[in-house]
Structures are given as C-alpha cells and as structure tokens.
Amino acid sequence: MSDRKASDKNSVVIAGRINSPGDLALFRELRELANAAGYIIVGEIIQKRKREDPKYNIGRGKISELKKLVEDKKPLKIIFLNNLKPSQAYNLAKELGIEVIDRYELILEIFAKRAGSKESLLQIELAKLKRELSFAKEYINLSKRGELHGFLGGGKYAVDSYYTYISSRITKIEEELDKIRKIKNMRYNKRVEVGLYTVSLAGYTGAGKTTLFNTLTNEKGYVDGKPFATLSTLSRKVKLQGYPVIITDTIGFIDSLPESLLDAFYTTLRETIISDVILLVVDLTDPIPEIRRKLSTSIDTLLSLGINISKVLVVGNKIDKATGEELREKEKLLQNTGLEYVLVSATKRIGIHSLVEKVVEMLPDKLREKIIISEDQSRDLLEEILEKCKVISFTGLADRRLLLEIEGRRPIISKIKARSNNPQDALSARAL
Numbered sequence: 001m002s003d004r005k006a007s008d009k010n011s012v013v014i015a016g017r018i019n020s021p022g023d024l025a026l027f028r029e030l031r032e033l034a035n036a037a038g039y040i041i042v043g044e045i046i047q048k049r050k051r052e053d054p055k056y057n058i059g060r061g062k063i064s065e066l067k068k069l070v071e072d073k074k075p076l077k078i079i080f081l082n083n084l085k086p087s088q089a090y091n092l093a094k095e096l097g098i099e100v101i102d103r104y105e106l107i108l109e110i111f112a113k114r115a116g117s118k119e120s121l122l123q124i125e126l127a128k129l130k131r132e133l134s135f136a137k138e139y140i141n142l143s144k145r146g147e148l149h150g151f152l153g154g155g156k157y158a159v160d161s162y163y164t165y166i167s168s169r170i171t172k173i174e175e176e177l178d179k180i181r182k183i184k185n186m187r188y189n190k191r192v193e194v195g196l197y198t199v200s201l202a203g204y205t206g207a208g209k210t211t212l213f214n215t216l217t218n219e220k221g222y223v224d225g226k227p228f229a230t231l232s233t234l235s236r237k238v239k240l241q242g243y244p245v246i247i248t249d250t251i252g253f254i255d256s257l258p259e260s261l262l263d264a265f266y267t268t269l270r271e272t273i274i275s276d277v278i279l280l281v282v283d284l285t286d287p288i289p290e291i292r293r294k295l296s297t298s299i300d301t302l303l304s305l306g307i308n309i310s311k312v313l314v315v316g317n318k319i320d321k322a323t324g325e326e327l328r329e330k331e332k333l334l335q336n337t338g339l340e341y342v343l344v345s346a347t348k349r350i351g352i353h354s355l356v357e358k359v360v361e362m363l364p365d366k367l368r369e370k371i372i373i374s375e376d377q378s379r380d381l382l383e384e385i386l387e388k389c390k391v392i393s394f395t396g397l398a399d400r401r402l403l404l405e406i407e408g409r410r411p412i413i414s415k416i417k418a419r420s421n422n423p424q425d426a427l428s429a430r431a432l
C-alpha cells in the first residue's frame with residue numbers, strides 16, 4: 001500500500017557527488033531544472049568525494065542513506081547530478097528499487113516537454129539516440145568482457161542489431177534536420193543578402209533574452225521564468241534608430257551541456273548567431289559567483305561556436321532588482337570581460353535607449369551617401385531605400401526631385417546610388 005499523496009506523484013530525490021564549489025552551484029541549478037521538468041523535490045543527498053565509485057558513482061556508504069530516504073519519502077525517481085555510466089544507472093536502480101536518471105536525461109526531459117516545433121522534436125530524438133548509441137557501445141564492450149550479468153536479456157546479437165537500427169535512424173533524422181535547416185537558412189540568408197543587419201541574443205538560460213527580444217520587437221515570445229523556455233530560434237525585422245535589423249532570439253546556454261545536445265541544438269545556433277552584433281545577456285540578480293560562472297560558460301560557448309568576440313555586446317539585465325553598491329560590484333564583472341557592455345532592465349525598459357544606441361554604433365560597414373532621385377522615378381527604388389537604409393534627411397528640390405541622405409551597409413548603398421543615377425531605371429519603373 002502506498003501512502004504517497006496525490007501531489008507527490010512527481011516527487012523526486014536529487015543526489016550528487018560534489019568535487020568543487022562549481023559542482024555545488026550545479027547542484028543548486030539541478031533543483032531549478034527538476035522544477036522545470038515538473039518534479040517536486042522531497043529529499044536531497046550530497047556527497048563530497050573526488051573520485052567516482054565505479055559501481056554506483058556515488059560512494060557505497062551513501063547508498064544505505066539513499067535507501068532510507070527512498071523508503072521514507074517514496075519518490076518517483078532519483079535524479080543524479082553526475083553523468084552516470086549505463087552500468088552505474090543499472091546498478092543504482094537495482095540496488096534502490098527505483099528509477100534513476102542523471103542530469104543529462106533530465107535536460108532531455110525538459111527539452112522534450114517544451115519542444116514545439118518539428119525541428120526541436122527531431123533534435124531531441126537525435127540527442128536521445130546518440131546517447132543510446134554510446135550506451136550500446138558500452139553494452140557491447142561489457143558483453144565482450146563477459147560482464148553483462150543479466151544487464152540486457154537478449155545478449156550480444158540483440159545489442160548488435162539494435163546498434164545498427166539506431167545508427168540508421170540517426171542518419172535519417174540528420175538528413176531531415178538538414179532539410180529543415182536549409183529552408184530556414186535560405187530564408188535567413190535572403191534577408192542578410194538584401195543587406196539587412198543582423199543582431200542575435202545569446203546568454204545563459206533565464207538571463208532574459210526573450211524578454212529583451214519582446215521589448216525590442218514588440219513581440220510576445222514565450223517567457224515563464226523556468227530554464228529552457230526557448231528551444232528554437234525566432235527572428236524578427238525591426239528598425240533600430242532607422243537602421244533595418246533582423247533580431248534573433250535563441251536557445252539558452254547551460255553549464256556542462258552534454259556533447260550530443262550541444263551538437264543537436266547548437267548547429268542551429270551556429271548559423272543564426274553569426275551576426276553583426278551579438279548581445280550576450282547576463283542576469284544581474286544572480287549572486288556574484290553565479291554571474292562569474294554563467295558569464296564564463298557563455299563566453300566559452302560563444303568562442304566554441306566560432307564567434308568573433310569583438311562583435312559581442314554584454315547586456316547586464318534585470319537592474320530593476322539589483323541595488324547600489326551590489327550593482328556596482330556586479331558591473332565590475334562585466335567590465336572585467338574587456339568587452340563593451342550596457343546595463344538594462346528588459347521588463348521595466350530601463351537603459352533600452354542606450355542599448356539601441358550602442359548596437360547601432362557597432363553595426364559594421366556603414367556608408368553614408370547623398371543621392372538625388374526624381375519623384376517620378378521608380379517608386380520601388382524609394383520603397384527599397386526605406387526598407388534597406390536609414391534615411392538621414394529628405395529634401396525636396398526643383399523639378400520634382402528629391403535629395404536624400406542615406407546610410408546602410410556599403411554594398412547596398414553603392415547599388416542604390418548606382419540605380420538612382422541610372423536613367424534606365426527611371427524608364428523601366430515608368431513602364432510598370
């Protein structure tokens with residue numbers, strides 16, 4: 001008979017082998033991740049221990065403590081901070097009589113729960129299969145060494161054919177993802193080719209990227225305060241002080257993201273994030289060591305994506321919740337990165353004007369030109385100018401002509417200038 005209350009049906013115990021203060025921060029973050037996956041934490045166990053126990057990962061002495069906790073709290077499962085080898089997960093589950101997952105699987109669960117688009121669903125399936133593939137490799141190794149002991153009923157033959165099945169499914173998903181990405185990229189590249197500037201929002205999960213995206217674009221991207229609210233990229237065209245810019249919101253970074261997830265998700269990121277300016281959003285309500293950790297993870301991730309770091313503008317967010325002296329200390333952390341930075345509140349719209357000013361300043365390859373077009377000249381030329389350039393000034397001249405001072409990306413401005421001087425253009429426009 002179970003005395004578990006209905007509200008406890010998602011209850012979990014979290015456990016972790018801690019090796020450094022960084023691990024402790026990850027353990028705190030594990031709580032947020034568990035909540036984001038819909039679990040209620042009913043117990044926690046931490047062990048300070050350097051080396052993992054080969055059989056259980058956590059030390060054997062802790063197993064009896066865990067057993068007792070399981071008996072008392074009757075959780076649905078145990079979530080481990082440390083990455084478990086398949087044999088460790090199996091041994092733990094057998095010993096404790098309860099399902100055991102690790103941080104990696106927890107992140108996959110969150111992604112699976114929140115995935116909306118076909119692309120993100122395929123990405124998750126791919127990440128899961130890649131993990132299964134590496135597990136299957138270990139099964140094969142164990143079976144070769146004769147260490148399977150009822151680990152997998154079907155034995156080596158079953159594992160081999162399973163391995164083949166997973167590999168072919170992986171190839172199929174990769175092909176499908178490739179198609180989806182190509183279409184998405186084509187759309188994106190088209191906008192870039194016509195000369196629009198691109199700005200991407202990047203940063204640790206929960207930093208406030210989507211909120212800032214919404215503030216800058218008047219959109220309503222999904223925000224709920226839990227990790228990984230955003231799983232696929234979203235782009236919108238806006239004018240920042242007259243400059244046409246495509247802004248892209250992206251998936252958040254996290255510490256120690258497993259390789260297969262990195263692959264699956266950051267492939268999309270790599271393509272969209274190669275922008276003219278990258279806004280690295282930082283949550284300034286976090287304590288100082290947390291800001292340091294998340295900042296360093298974010299910068300490492302940007303570097304591993306091949307970003308030119310001089311394009312990065314650090315955006316210290318949520319300053320509505322950070323106070324005087326503390327805020328100054330936190331500001332120093334941003335200063336120490338050696339990168340340009342601004343302070344804002346995305347929700348209260350504080351500092352947004354300065355942010356936009358800074359972004360505009362960082363837009364590369366600008367050219368300012370004066371052109372004269374006839375009012376009877378192509379209407380589509382005028383439309384094009386309004387779409388792709390910033391119009392600095394606009395003066396009416398005699399003979400129904402206009403003097404325009406425009407600024408934008410160099411090749412676009414040069415092309416427009418050439419067209420404005422081209423009498424052929426006027427003729428062809430009149431013919432329409």
Ligand SMILES: Nc1nc2c(ncn2[C@@H]2O[C@H](COP(=O)(O)OP(=O)(O)OP(=O)(O)O)[C@@H](O)[C@H]2O)c(=O)[nH]1
Binds near residue numbers: 208230317
């Ligand atoms: N106080 C305060 N809260 C903010 C501000 N900006 C964002 N938030 C809150 O921070 C939480 C996370 O915001 P999101 O915009 O979803 O963060 P994100 O970086 O897009 O998160 P992921 O999509 O998970 O990577 C939400 O609860 C927001 O309401 C701000 O300027 N001030």
Ligand SMILES: [Mg+2]
Binds near residue numbers: 210211222230250
């Ligand atoms: Mg988001």
